[in-house]
Amino acid sequence: MPFNSLTFLLFFAVVLCAYRCSRKWQVKKGLLLLFSQVFYAAWNPPFLVLLWVTTFVNWWLARQMNRESSEARRKAYLLLSLIASLGLLSYFKYGGFLVENFVAILALWGIDFKPLPFNLILPIGISFYTFHALSYTIDTYRRQTVAAASLSDFALYMSFFPQLVAGPIVRATHFLPQLLTNRSPTSDQLGWGLILVIFGLFQKTVLADAIFAPVVDQLYLQPAIASGWDAWAGILAFSGQIFCDFSGYSTCAIGLALCFGLHFPENFRAPYGAIGFSDFWRRWHISLSSWLRDYLYIPLGGSRGSSLSNGRALMLTMLLGGLWHGASWMFLLWGGLHGGYLLLERLTQRLVPTLRRHFSDAALAMATFLVITLTWIPFRAHDQTTALAVVSALFRTGFPNLLPNSLFSSLACALGIVVLHITNRERNLRDWFLKIPRPAQTMLLGLCLIGIFLVSGGEPRGFIYFQF
Amino acid sequence: MALSTSNSELFAHRPDWIWVLAGALLMLLAYVGITEAALSEKGFSPTVNDTEALWLNERERASSLGQGALILVGASRIQLDLDLRVLREKTGLEPVQLAIDGSSYVPVLQGLARDPTIRGTVVVDLMPGPVSFEVGPTGTSQHYQSEYDTFSAGNVRWPTYRTLDAWLARVIRPHLINFADGGRPWDSLVNRVTNANASPQYLSSFADRSRQADYQRVTMPDFYLRRVYRHIGSPVEIDINQSTDHLARQLTEYIGRLHPMPESEQTQKGLLDLEDAVAAIQLHGGTVIIMTMPTSGLVQEADSRRFPRALYWDRVAANTTARTIHWQDHPGLAGFVCPDGSHLDKRDTVAFSNAFVIVAGLGRP
Numbered sequence: 001m002p003f004n005s006l007t008f009l010l011f012f013a014v015v016l017c018a019y020r021c022s023r024k025w026q027v028k029k030g031l032l033l034l035f036s037q038v039f040y041a042a043w044n045p046p047f048l049v050l051l052w053v054t055t056f057v058n059w060w061l062a063r064q065m066n067r068e069s070s071e072a073r074r075k076a077y078l079l080l081s082l083i084a085s086l087g088l089l090s091y092f093k094y095g096g097f098l099v100e101n102f103v104a105i106l107a108l109w110g111i112d113f114k115p116l117p118f119n120l121i122l123p124i125g126i127s128f129y130t131f132h133a134l135s136y137t138i139d140t141y142r143r144q145t146v147a148a149a150s151l152s153d154f155a156l157y158m159s160f161f162p163q164l165v166a167g168p169i170v171r172a173t174h175f176l177p178q179l180l181t182n183r184s185p186t187s188d189q190l191g192w193g194l195i196l197v198i199f200g201l202f203q204k205t206v207l208a209d210a211i212f213a214p215v216v217d218q219l220y221l222q223p224a225i226a227s228g229w230d231a232w233a234g235i236l237a238f239s240g241q242i243f244c245d246f247s248g249y250s251t252c253a254i255g256l257a258l259c260f261g262l263h264f265p266e267n268f269r270a271p272y273g274a275i276g277f278s279d280f281w282r283r284w285h286i287s288l289s290s291w292l293r294d295y296l297y298i299p300l301g302g303s304r305g306s307s308l309s310n311g312r313a314l315m316l317t318m319l320l321g322g323l324w325h326g327a328s329w330m331f332l333l334w335g336g337l338h339g340g341y342l343l344l345e346r347l348t349q350r351l352v353p354t355l356r357r358h359f360s361d362a363a364l365a366m367a368t369f370l371v372i373t374l375t376w377i378p379f380r381a382h383d384q385t386t387a388l389a390v391v392s393a394l395f396r397t398g399f400p401n402l403l404p405n406s407l408f409s410s411l412a413c414a415l416g417i418v419v420l421h422i423t424n425r426e427r428n429l430r431d432w433f434l435k436i437p438r439p440a441q442t443m444l445l446g447l448c449l450i451g452i453f454l455v456s457g458g459e460p461r462g463f464i465y466f467q468f
Numbered sequence: 469m470a471l472s473t474s475n476s477e478l479f480a481h482r483p484d485w486i487w488v489l490a491g492a493l494l495m496l497l498a499y500v501g502i503t504e505a506a507l508s509e510k511g512f513s514p515t516v517n518d519t520e521a522l523w524l525n526e527r528e529r530a531s532s533l534g535q536g537a538l539i540l541v542g543a544s545r546i547q548l549d550l551d552l553r554v555l556r557e558k559t560g561l562e563p564v565q566l567a568i569d570g571s572s573y574v575p576v577l578q579g580l581a582r583d584p585t586i587r588g589t590v591v592v593d594l595m596p597g598p599v600s601f602e603v604g605p606t607g608t609s610q611h612y613q614s615e616y617d618t619f620s621a622g623n624v625r626w627p628t629y630r631t632l633d634a635w636l637a638r639v640i641r642p643h644l645i646n647f648a649d650g651g652r653p654w655d656s657l658v659n660r661v662t663n664a665n666a667s668p669q670y671l672s673s674f675a676d677r678s679r680q681a682d683y684q685r686v687t688m689p690d691f692y693l694r695r696v697y698r699h700i701g702s703p704v705e706i707d708i709n710q711s712t713d714h715l716a717r718q719l720t721e722y723i724g725r726l727h728p729m730p731e732s733e734q735t736q737k738g739l740l741d742l743e744d745a746v747a748a749i750q751l752h753g754g755t756v757i758i759m760t761m762p763t764s765g766l767v768q769e770a771d772s773r774r775f776p777r778a779l780y781w782d783r784v785a786a787n788t789t790a791r792t793i794h795w796q797d798h799p800g801l802a803g804f805v806c807p808d809g810s811h812l813d814k815r816d817t818v819a820f821s822n823a824f825v826i827v828a829g830l831g832r833p
Contacts, residue, residue: 042629191485446495
């Protein structure tokens with residue numbers, strides 16, 4: 001159940017009451033584990049089995065690794081974990097894509113191959129819990145996990161409902177130690193947790209769904225008839241939508257975890273205030289980018305070695321990062337473009353001081369934002385035809401088809417987010433919120449609640465990152 | 469706006485958030501209270517929302533009731549014109565309202581035809597015009613039917629939480645005027661609370677999916693003329709914002725110039741498809757009645773000019789084994805006036821439903 005549904009409101013109230021009524025830590029953890037299974041089953045009960053299998057296999061392999069002294073055997077266990085986890089992920093997420101491309105390649109050779117239909121439903125959250133599992137087994141192999149977790153603790157780490165389906169990708173080394181001691185949230189944690197949930201829901205339901213999504217949908221449904229105004233408004237709106245949708249989810253997840261006294265790492269840090277692309281990736285989906293850095297980029301050689309091997313590692317990481325979002329050439333292209341920008345940035349590092357002398361940080365951040373916005377086009381478009389149609393619409397003249405209200409509200413909100421990010425690059429939401437007077441805090445939060453109420457009533461729109 | 473939301477290391481200040489949260493909640497409650505009062509003051513009241521979940525419930529009933537079901541298929545006319553209480557009392561059958569406002573009846577009828585458990589009486593409201601079973605993949609009725617097909621094939625409709633969500637919405641929203649008529653509170657704020665010229669709420673929706681229209685609450689003839697304008701496809705050459713007299717004259721002239729829509733190959737195919745669906749339902753043991761609901765004034769004039777009876781309705785009647793009822797053929801059904809040209813007023817639905825039961829031969833033996 002998504003956080004923006006009435007069912008979740010009821011579910012959360014029940015879980016929180018049950019949690020606060022329990023005293024023993026084992027009971028509290030048991031409740032969280034049980035309710036997390038219910039949360040996942042609310043989407044698709046049969047896929048619980050897949051989650052359990054991934055959980056048990058990785059837990060058992062990590063335990064074997066902990067017990068084993070032979071490096072060769074430990075490596076074999078790690079390999080098994082990688083094969084099992086990535087195998088399942090590949091089968092469900094990339095199976096259809098691979099078959100489709102295999103057929104296309106055969107067709108190039110004049111071979112007409114008709115495979116059986118590959119109609120699999122993608123288990124929700126599989127990309128996220130697979131990365132959770134791998135962070136545990138890889139860290140265990142590297143002897144970086146504090147202590148071997150019990151099966152129930154590991155299962156809770158894998159399935160804890162705030163982060164189960166769309167992250168943030170919490171590392172085992174960050175989460176499991178928290179399960180060793182009784183977590184009773186203070187009133188500060190509970191209050192701030194609830195405030196974060198309200199902010200997150202506001203981002204999702206008001207900004208992403210009500211203001212940005214209609215403008216984006218109109219452009220990508222009919223790019224051929226969009227004017228330049230519609231196209232620019234649409235791509236800027238998608239920058240706003242993808243941020244508010246995913247950051248909204250992460251903010252809710254962090255807030256929900258805090259209500260149970262558990263801490264999650266931050267996932268976004270004013271990303272549209274980034275100056276350059278490496279700065280952007282330090283601020284956008286931080287839990288994924290740091291995961292890719294630690295478990296893929298560095299093992300591939302990282303910044304050691306020659307420029308060539310360094311560039312290869314970087315490009316491979318970004319391509320796989322793109323592909324992680326979905327089985328599509330468009331995601332691969334998106335990852336490749338970002339890989340290209342990062343490479344270019346490294347190659348032209350010497351120019352950075354000159355650029356900074358001539359341009360303000362705000363101008364450089366705006367330029368970065370503009371490139372990032374254009375690069376979202378292949379990410380949002382389902383195919384290259386749509387992507388090219390959107391790009392060509394950017395240069396079209398004519399009056400906007402969008403209603404003035406939609407056009408101006410989405411432009412104003414998108415630019416508002418950018419300005420807020422640029423002016424608060426190093427500031428934390430909590431710091432910012434604490435600095436404003438108490439009545440203003442109340443007023444702001446009240447307006448967020450009223451906003452959420454105003455746009456409620458339709459079918460809740462799913463979070464974009466659920467599909468990844 | 470979340471700039472960053474780290475929660476692990478930033479608890480140096482320990483403010484008491486309870487007052488902030490309580491204040492914010494009070495603001496929300498105050499907003500809801502004030503808008504509810506304002507809407508009520510303006511004459512609006514809460515309504516049941518005609519949702520997918522409600523339709524799916526009714527669709528399940530259509531199957532489970534077997535021969536005892538009186539299944540109504542169509543769009544807004546059959547939903548507004550027939551009184552389910554009268555049908556229940558006079559026929560001894562259990563009415564099931566499957567009509568979907570503004571959407572094609574075809575996917576629903578095809579779904580009934582495919583379902584061997586449909587053994588009741590199916591009443592299809594056929595609007596004047598060509599019969600075509602070529603419907604696109606989108607549309608409300610297509611979506612509802614496809615959800616039902618998934619469910620009835622033994623597959624769980626994912627995600628499963630939606631069932632509970634729909635139930636919670638049904639518990640909460642019908643009590644708030646902010647959600648009346650299927651709108652969001654934002655729509656209520658913009659179109660009703662802050663709009664001095666807000667259209668009065670003339671439609672009521674009920675839990676059994678029936679609806680009623682109270683045309684005494686709207687301004688006539690403006691409301692009627694706007695309905696006529698929409699019915700003929702909102703032609704660009706007519707300015708909807710001109711004076712009532714001018715608009716009436718221009719609409720009358722426009723409709724006077726309408727010609728019969730020529731038949732096509734698709735027309736014949738549509739008739740065959742319709743008969744296939746009828747025959748399939750009859751094969752299960754069901755009965756089908758195809759009827760056309762009353763219209764009045766310029767709506768009727770437009771329909772009869774574009775879709776002359778001899779070219780359209782008579783061919784439907786000649787090509788189907790279903791019982792057919794045209795309202796003009798029965799004095800009991802023909803004596804009603806549709807205030808907006810297309811639908812009956814709620815004060816007429818009881819009498820019309822009684823007449824329909826007699827004409828259709830559905831009265832208790």
